Structures are given as structure tokens and as C-alpha cells.
Amino acid sequence: MEITLSHKMIEFGESIFNKLANYKKQKIREGHDIIDLSVGSPDFPPPSFVIETLATHVQDPSLYGYSLTGIDELHSAISEYYLRRFDVSVKKDNEVLMVMGSQDGLVHFPMVFANTGDLILVPDPGYTAYAAGIALAGATPYGMPLKEENQFLPDLDAIPEDVCQKAKLMILNFPGNPVPALATECFFKQVIEFAKKYSIIILHDFAYSELYFEEKPISFISVDGAKEVGVEFNSLSKSFNMAGCRIGYIIGNPEIIAAVNRLKSNLDYGLFLPIQKAAIAALHDTSSFSENLREIYKKRRDILVNGLAEVGWKVESPKASMFVWAKVPIGFTSTDFTIRLIDEAGIIVTPGNAFGPSGEGYVRIGLVQSEEILGKAVQRLKGIPLLK
Numbered sequence: 001m002e003i004t005l006s007h008k009m010i011e012f013g014e015s016i017f018n019k020l021a022n023y024k025k026q027k028i029r030e031g032h033d034i035i036d037l038s039v040g041s042p043d044f045p046p047p048s049f050v051i052e053t054l055a056t057h058v059q060d061p062s063l064y065g066y067s068l069t070g071i072d073e074l075h076s077a078i079s080e081y082y083l084r085r086f087d088v089s090v091k092k093d094n095e096v097l098m099v100m101g102s103q104d105g106l107v108h109f110p111m112v113f114a115n116t117g118d119l120i121l122v123p124d125p126g127y128t129a130y131a132a133g134i135a136l137a138g139a140t141p142y143g144m145p146l147k148e149e150n151q152f153l154p155d156l157d158a159i160p161e162d163v164c165q166k167a168k169l170m171i172l173n174f175p176g177n178p179v180p181a182l183a184t185e186c187f188f189k190q191v192i193e194f195a196k197k198y199s200i201i202i203l204h205d206f207a208y209s210e211l212y213f214e215e216k217p218i219s220f221i222s223v224d225g226a227k228e229v230g231v232e233f234n235s236l237s238k239s240f241n242m243a244g245c246r247i248g249y250i251i252g253n254p255e256i257i258a259a260v261n262r263l264k265s266n267l268d269y270g271l272f273l274p275i276q277k278a279a280i281a282a283l284h285d286t287s288s289f290s291e292n293l294r295e296i297y298k299k300r301r302d303i304l305v306n307g308l309a310e311v312g313w314k315v316e317s318p319k320a321s322m323f324v325w326a327k328v329p330i331g332f333t334s335t336d337f338t339i340r341l342i343d344e345a346g347i348i349v350t351p352g353n354a355f356g357p358s359g360e361g362y363v364r365i366g367l368v369q370s371e372e373i374l375g376k377a378v379q380r381l382k383g384i385p386l387l388k
């Protein structure tokens, strides 16, 4: 039988991450020692008390049914956490929705609000799940370039009037992946005004809210008027190293939350209850876990950024997230440079153009290896002609 795929699948080619993973396997088979700085997955465990809470509740046979939704105690924990960390008041009954990692929410959100042909404003470069969700919705992305001269914030005035009129949704992400920029309150205020003027829903992805160095990022929902126009996505993946648990949440506008809940209640039966219990423990934590995590990433950042400067590759030091967004040396495309780095130094990074056309000329380097391995990566760069 011939298997034919749907038209939608045309949008889902092999991802660059798969291609890089295959090239990495080939290199390892050939006997090369590869340092992989291309993934965005934390390499640390969750806090031990989170693992213990999970282990305890996994033993409870009453917690193996469908959960359907987030339990009340978890919604309360999110509400308390947002108040404590971001000075934001969130009503636990109608302003919170649990998702199976923010990815689940991100890929399903566009189809709740956009019809075929509607435009969705996205950061360019931006996290790859945004494009996936837009493709599933049959909508069309409109990239808002993130340029160095604008501190990597989208220029709302540069969006043509007809695009503003047709847009249903704007996706933002600060601190961002792959561009580790921070938003300002002034920028978020402009966004809210823009959203009201054109009736555009705002989705702010705040997955890196706890990974910052010098300056604490602001929650979009903390800005006056934000709840009227949008929602914020957050996740326990990066803040508590719980990426494999698949647990995230959306907070903000109750009408938007209810609409997404309507879709979600037709898609899945909720999160495993022991994972919800573990998340409650994480969110209630007032120990220095997050602070220590930030310190570790900061040390890694400094080793890498200073080391790269020593080998003649000057890159901007990120203020937040777990990535360095580095301009490739003159004369290279993102892809050429990535391949040469693998071939000459055995180091894998992600070419910036994998995240959108405005990512051309950059690579994303993940702070996802130990200080020792990052130091080793720098040493390897010293010995190759690529950066000379």
C-alpha cells in the first residue's frame, strides 16, 4: 500500500536538530570525540526534594487515574509562586491552565484563535515550536526580525498596517531562545497598546524566567493591561530541571484560558498526579535552588564568553537563558560555520538560520555542558585555523 501524507506534513520536514544528531552519530562512529552544545535541555537533576516527592507519590495507587486538569493545590502553588517571584496576582480558579510542557500549549494555542490564512506575528529568529503550531492551525507566520540595533526587540512600527489588521496573535519570548534578550516594561506597554488597537492576542513565552544573571526578567502579566490582551506560558522544565516530567502552565486572561482548556479537554486527560505533586513541591521552594542554578550557568557563561574572546571570537555575553547568540566570523554562513566547527573542532552548535531567516549569520551555543567541557571546547578552538 502506498502511504500518502497530509498536505500539512509538507510543513514538517526533517528538523535541523535531527540532521545534526545524525551527523554527530556519524562522527562518533568515525572515532571523533564530539562536544555537543546544540541542545537546549538542562543537564542537571531537579532538586532532591522534588525527586523524593515524586517517588513518594508514585507509590500511592490512588494517583493513577486520569487527572483531567490541574489539581486545586497546584493552581494555588502557581498563584503563590507568581506573587512571590513576579509580583503578579493570578486567580487560581480561572486564570491558570496546566499543559504537558509549554510545548504542548505552544503547538495547540494557534489553532484555538486563528483560521486558515490568518497571520500570526512571531519573533524571527524564534523557538521552533511556534512555527509548528502555526502550521497545524493552517495560519501564516509573519516574522518580526530581532535585530541587534533594536536590542533584539521587535520593531512594532515596522509591521505594515495590512499585516497588523490581519494578525490574530503575537508570540513573544523574553528571555528568548535562541536570542537571549530581555524585554523592558516600556516595550511590553507598547505591545499592550498595539494589541488593543488591532485586537491581537499576546502569548508571552516565559520558559526562561528563572535563568537570568545580572537583571531579573519581568513577567508580561505584571504590566498593567496585560491580562486584558494575553497570557503567559511558563514551565518547570528549565526553572527546576524537570524537562522530562512535561509540566508547564498558562496564566492570564480567563477567556483565553477557557478557550484553550476547551481544546485541551478534547485532546488529553491531564497530567500524571504524582508529577503535579512534585511540581507543587518545586513551586513552594524558597531555598536557594534557583539561585545556585543561576550561579552555575553564569560561571559556564563566563568561561565560554571569555574563552571565545581569547581565541579571537568576540560574542555578546547573554544576560539570561542558557544560550550564547554568537555572530559567525565574516565570510561564513551559519550552516557553513556549523559544519566547519564540527569537522575541525568536534563541537556542535545550532546554526541561527534554523530559527528563522533573521538568524542567518549567527549560531546558538548552549551552556549545556560542564565548566570543564566548555573549557575543553575553548582549548580546541585555539588549535584550529577557522577563527584565525
Ligand SMILES: Cc1ncc(COP(=O)(O)O)c(C=O)c1O
Pocket: 040, 100, 101, 102, 103, 104, 127, 173, 176, 177, 205, 207, 234, 235, 236, 237, 243, 246, 247, 248
Ligand atoms: C523558548 C522555549 N519555550 C518553550 C520551550 C518548551 O519547554 P517545555 O519543556 O516546557 O515544553 C522551550 C524548550 O526548549 C523553549 O526554549
